[in-house]
Amino acid sequence: MTGVSQPNGPAGQDSRLLLDVRNLEIDLAAHGRVAPILSGVSFTIARGSITGLFGESGCGKTTLAQSLFRLLPPRFRVRGSVRLAGRELLSLAERPLEAVRGASMALVFQDPLLALNPLLRAGDQVAEVLRAHRRPSTAADVAALLELAGLGPAALRIARAWPHQLSGGERQRVAIAQALACHPPLIVADEPFSALDTTLVAALTALFRRLRDELGASFLLISHSPGVLARTADQVLVMERGRIVESGPPRQVFHHPAHPYTAALLRDVPRLPLPGEGPPHAA
Numbered sequence: 001m002t003g004v005s006q007p008n009g010p011a012g013q014d015s016r017l018l019l020d021v022r023n024l025e026i027d028l029a030a031h032g033r034v035a036p037i038l039s040g041v042s043f044t045i046a047r048g049s050i051t052g053l054f055g056e057s058g059c060g061k062t063t064l065a066q067s068l069f070r071l072l073p074p075r076f077r078v079r080g081s082v083r084l085a086g087r088e089l090l091s092l093a094e095r096p097l098e099a100v101r102g103a104s105m106a107l108v109f110q111d112p113l114l115a116l117n118p119l120l121r122a123g124d125q126v127a128e129v130l131r132a133h134r135r136p137s138t139a140a141d142v143a144a145l146l147e148l149a150g151l152g153p154a155a156l157r158i159a160r161a162w163p164h165q166l167s168g169g170e171r172q173r174v175a176i177a178q179a180l181a182c183h184p185p186l187i188v189a190d191e192p193f194s195a196l197d198t199t200l201v202a203a204l205t206a207l208f209r210r211l212r213d214e215l216g217a218s219f220l221l222i223s224h225s226p227g228v229l230a231r232t233a234d235q236v237l238v239m240e241r242g243r244i245v246e247s248g249p250p251r252q253v254f255h256h257p258a259h260p261y262t263a264a265l266l267r268d269v270p271r272l273p274l275p276g277e278g279p280p281h282a283a
């Protein structure tokens with residue numbers, strides 16, 4: 001299953017292993033100083049599994065997500081190893097990297113306005129992801145993806161809308177539709193539900209679980225909500241100031257936290273659902 005810093009075994013190949021992040025170190029050079037943002041981050045994601053990333057604001061979750069796609073500007077110095085299905089991404093040339101982005105590994109940005117082009121209608125942005133990877137991109141394909149991402153009967157109207165005409169929650173779902181477009185084996189979703197109400201969060205976490213179970217898709221799901229992660233994730237990584245301080249199944253991490261930081265973060269959360277428990281009362 002999933003694990004943290006587990007060796008590959010002598011053969012070095014494990015067909016269940018999808019993402020292998022080793023000793024990721026990220027420093028930020030600014031104003032003549034270098035500040036550490038991530039330190040010694042190592043974890044693995046198995047095929048067909050959901051990994052939650054949990055930690056307080058500013059601990060480095062978005063930096064980690066963007067580094068996997070090599071989207072950080074040059075003032076961020078990135079060292080270590082990121083292997084997707086055995087292939088090192090940190091040293092990959094730009095052309096093959098572009099083929100990976102969106103098709104093998106997709107990112108749902110924390111701020112969907114950053115992901116959406118203000119000059120393109122929502123449907124065209126989804127179609128563009130498909131076209132970039134030479135997939136069919138008819139209006140029906142796009143509407144089906146928007147519907148899958150929880151836009152339901154509004155999908156056709158949303159497809160024709162400009163990003164500024166959409167609500168924050170609608171933009172989040174357009175960004176999710178873009179990520180799902182090419183059925184990538186790995187989706188990294190950075191706070192994808194923060195603008196959504198609880199019934200939509202429940203529907204989309206159910207969708208993620210279905211894609212995991214039926215298609216073997218994997219997710220790195222970044223969330224401030226232990227409730228969302230407890231219902232969705234197979235393993236949870238807890239990050240404190242750029243380090244992973246604890247990891248394990250949500251039942252263990254959230255109900256019997258080993259690290260005082262995790263316990264402190266959970267102190268204000270009323271009662272956490274156990275995995276498989278019904279719809280959320282508070283996300």
Ligand SMILES: Nc1ncnc2c1ncn2[C@@H]1O[C@H](COP(=O)(O)OP(=O)(O)OP(=O)(O)O)[C@@H](O)[C@H]1O
Pocket residue numbers: 028030037055056057058059060061062063064110
């Ligand atoms: N462009 C930037 N310039 C300067 N510092 C940055 C930049 N981006 C991130 N940082 C710093 O890096 C650290 C990690 O930020 P990051 O955005 O990864 O946190 P996060 O865990 O995603 O937080 P949140 O939960 O609020 O989204 C923070 O201290 C932040 O101030």
Ligand SMILES: [Mg+2]
Pocket residue numbers: 061062063110190
């Ligand atoms: Mg963030």
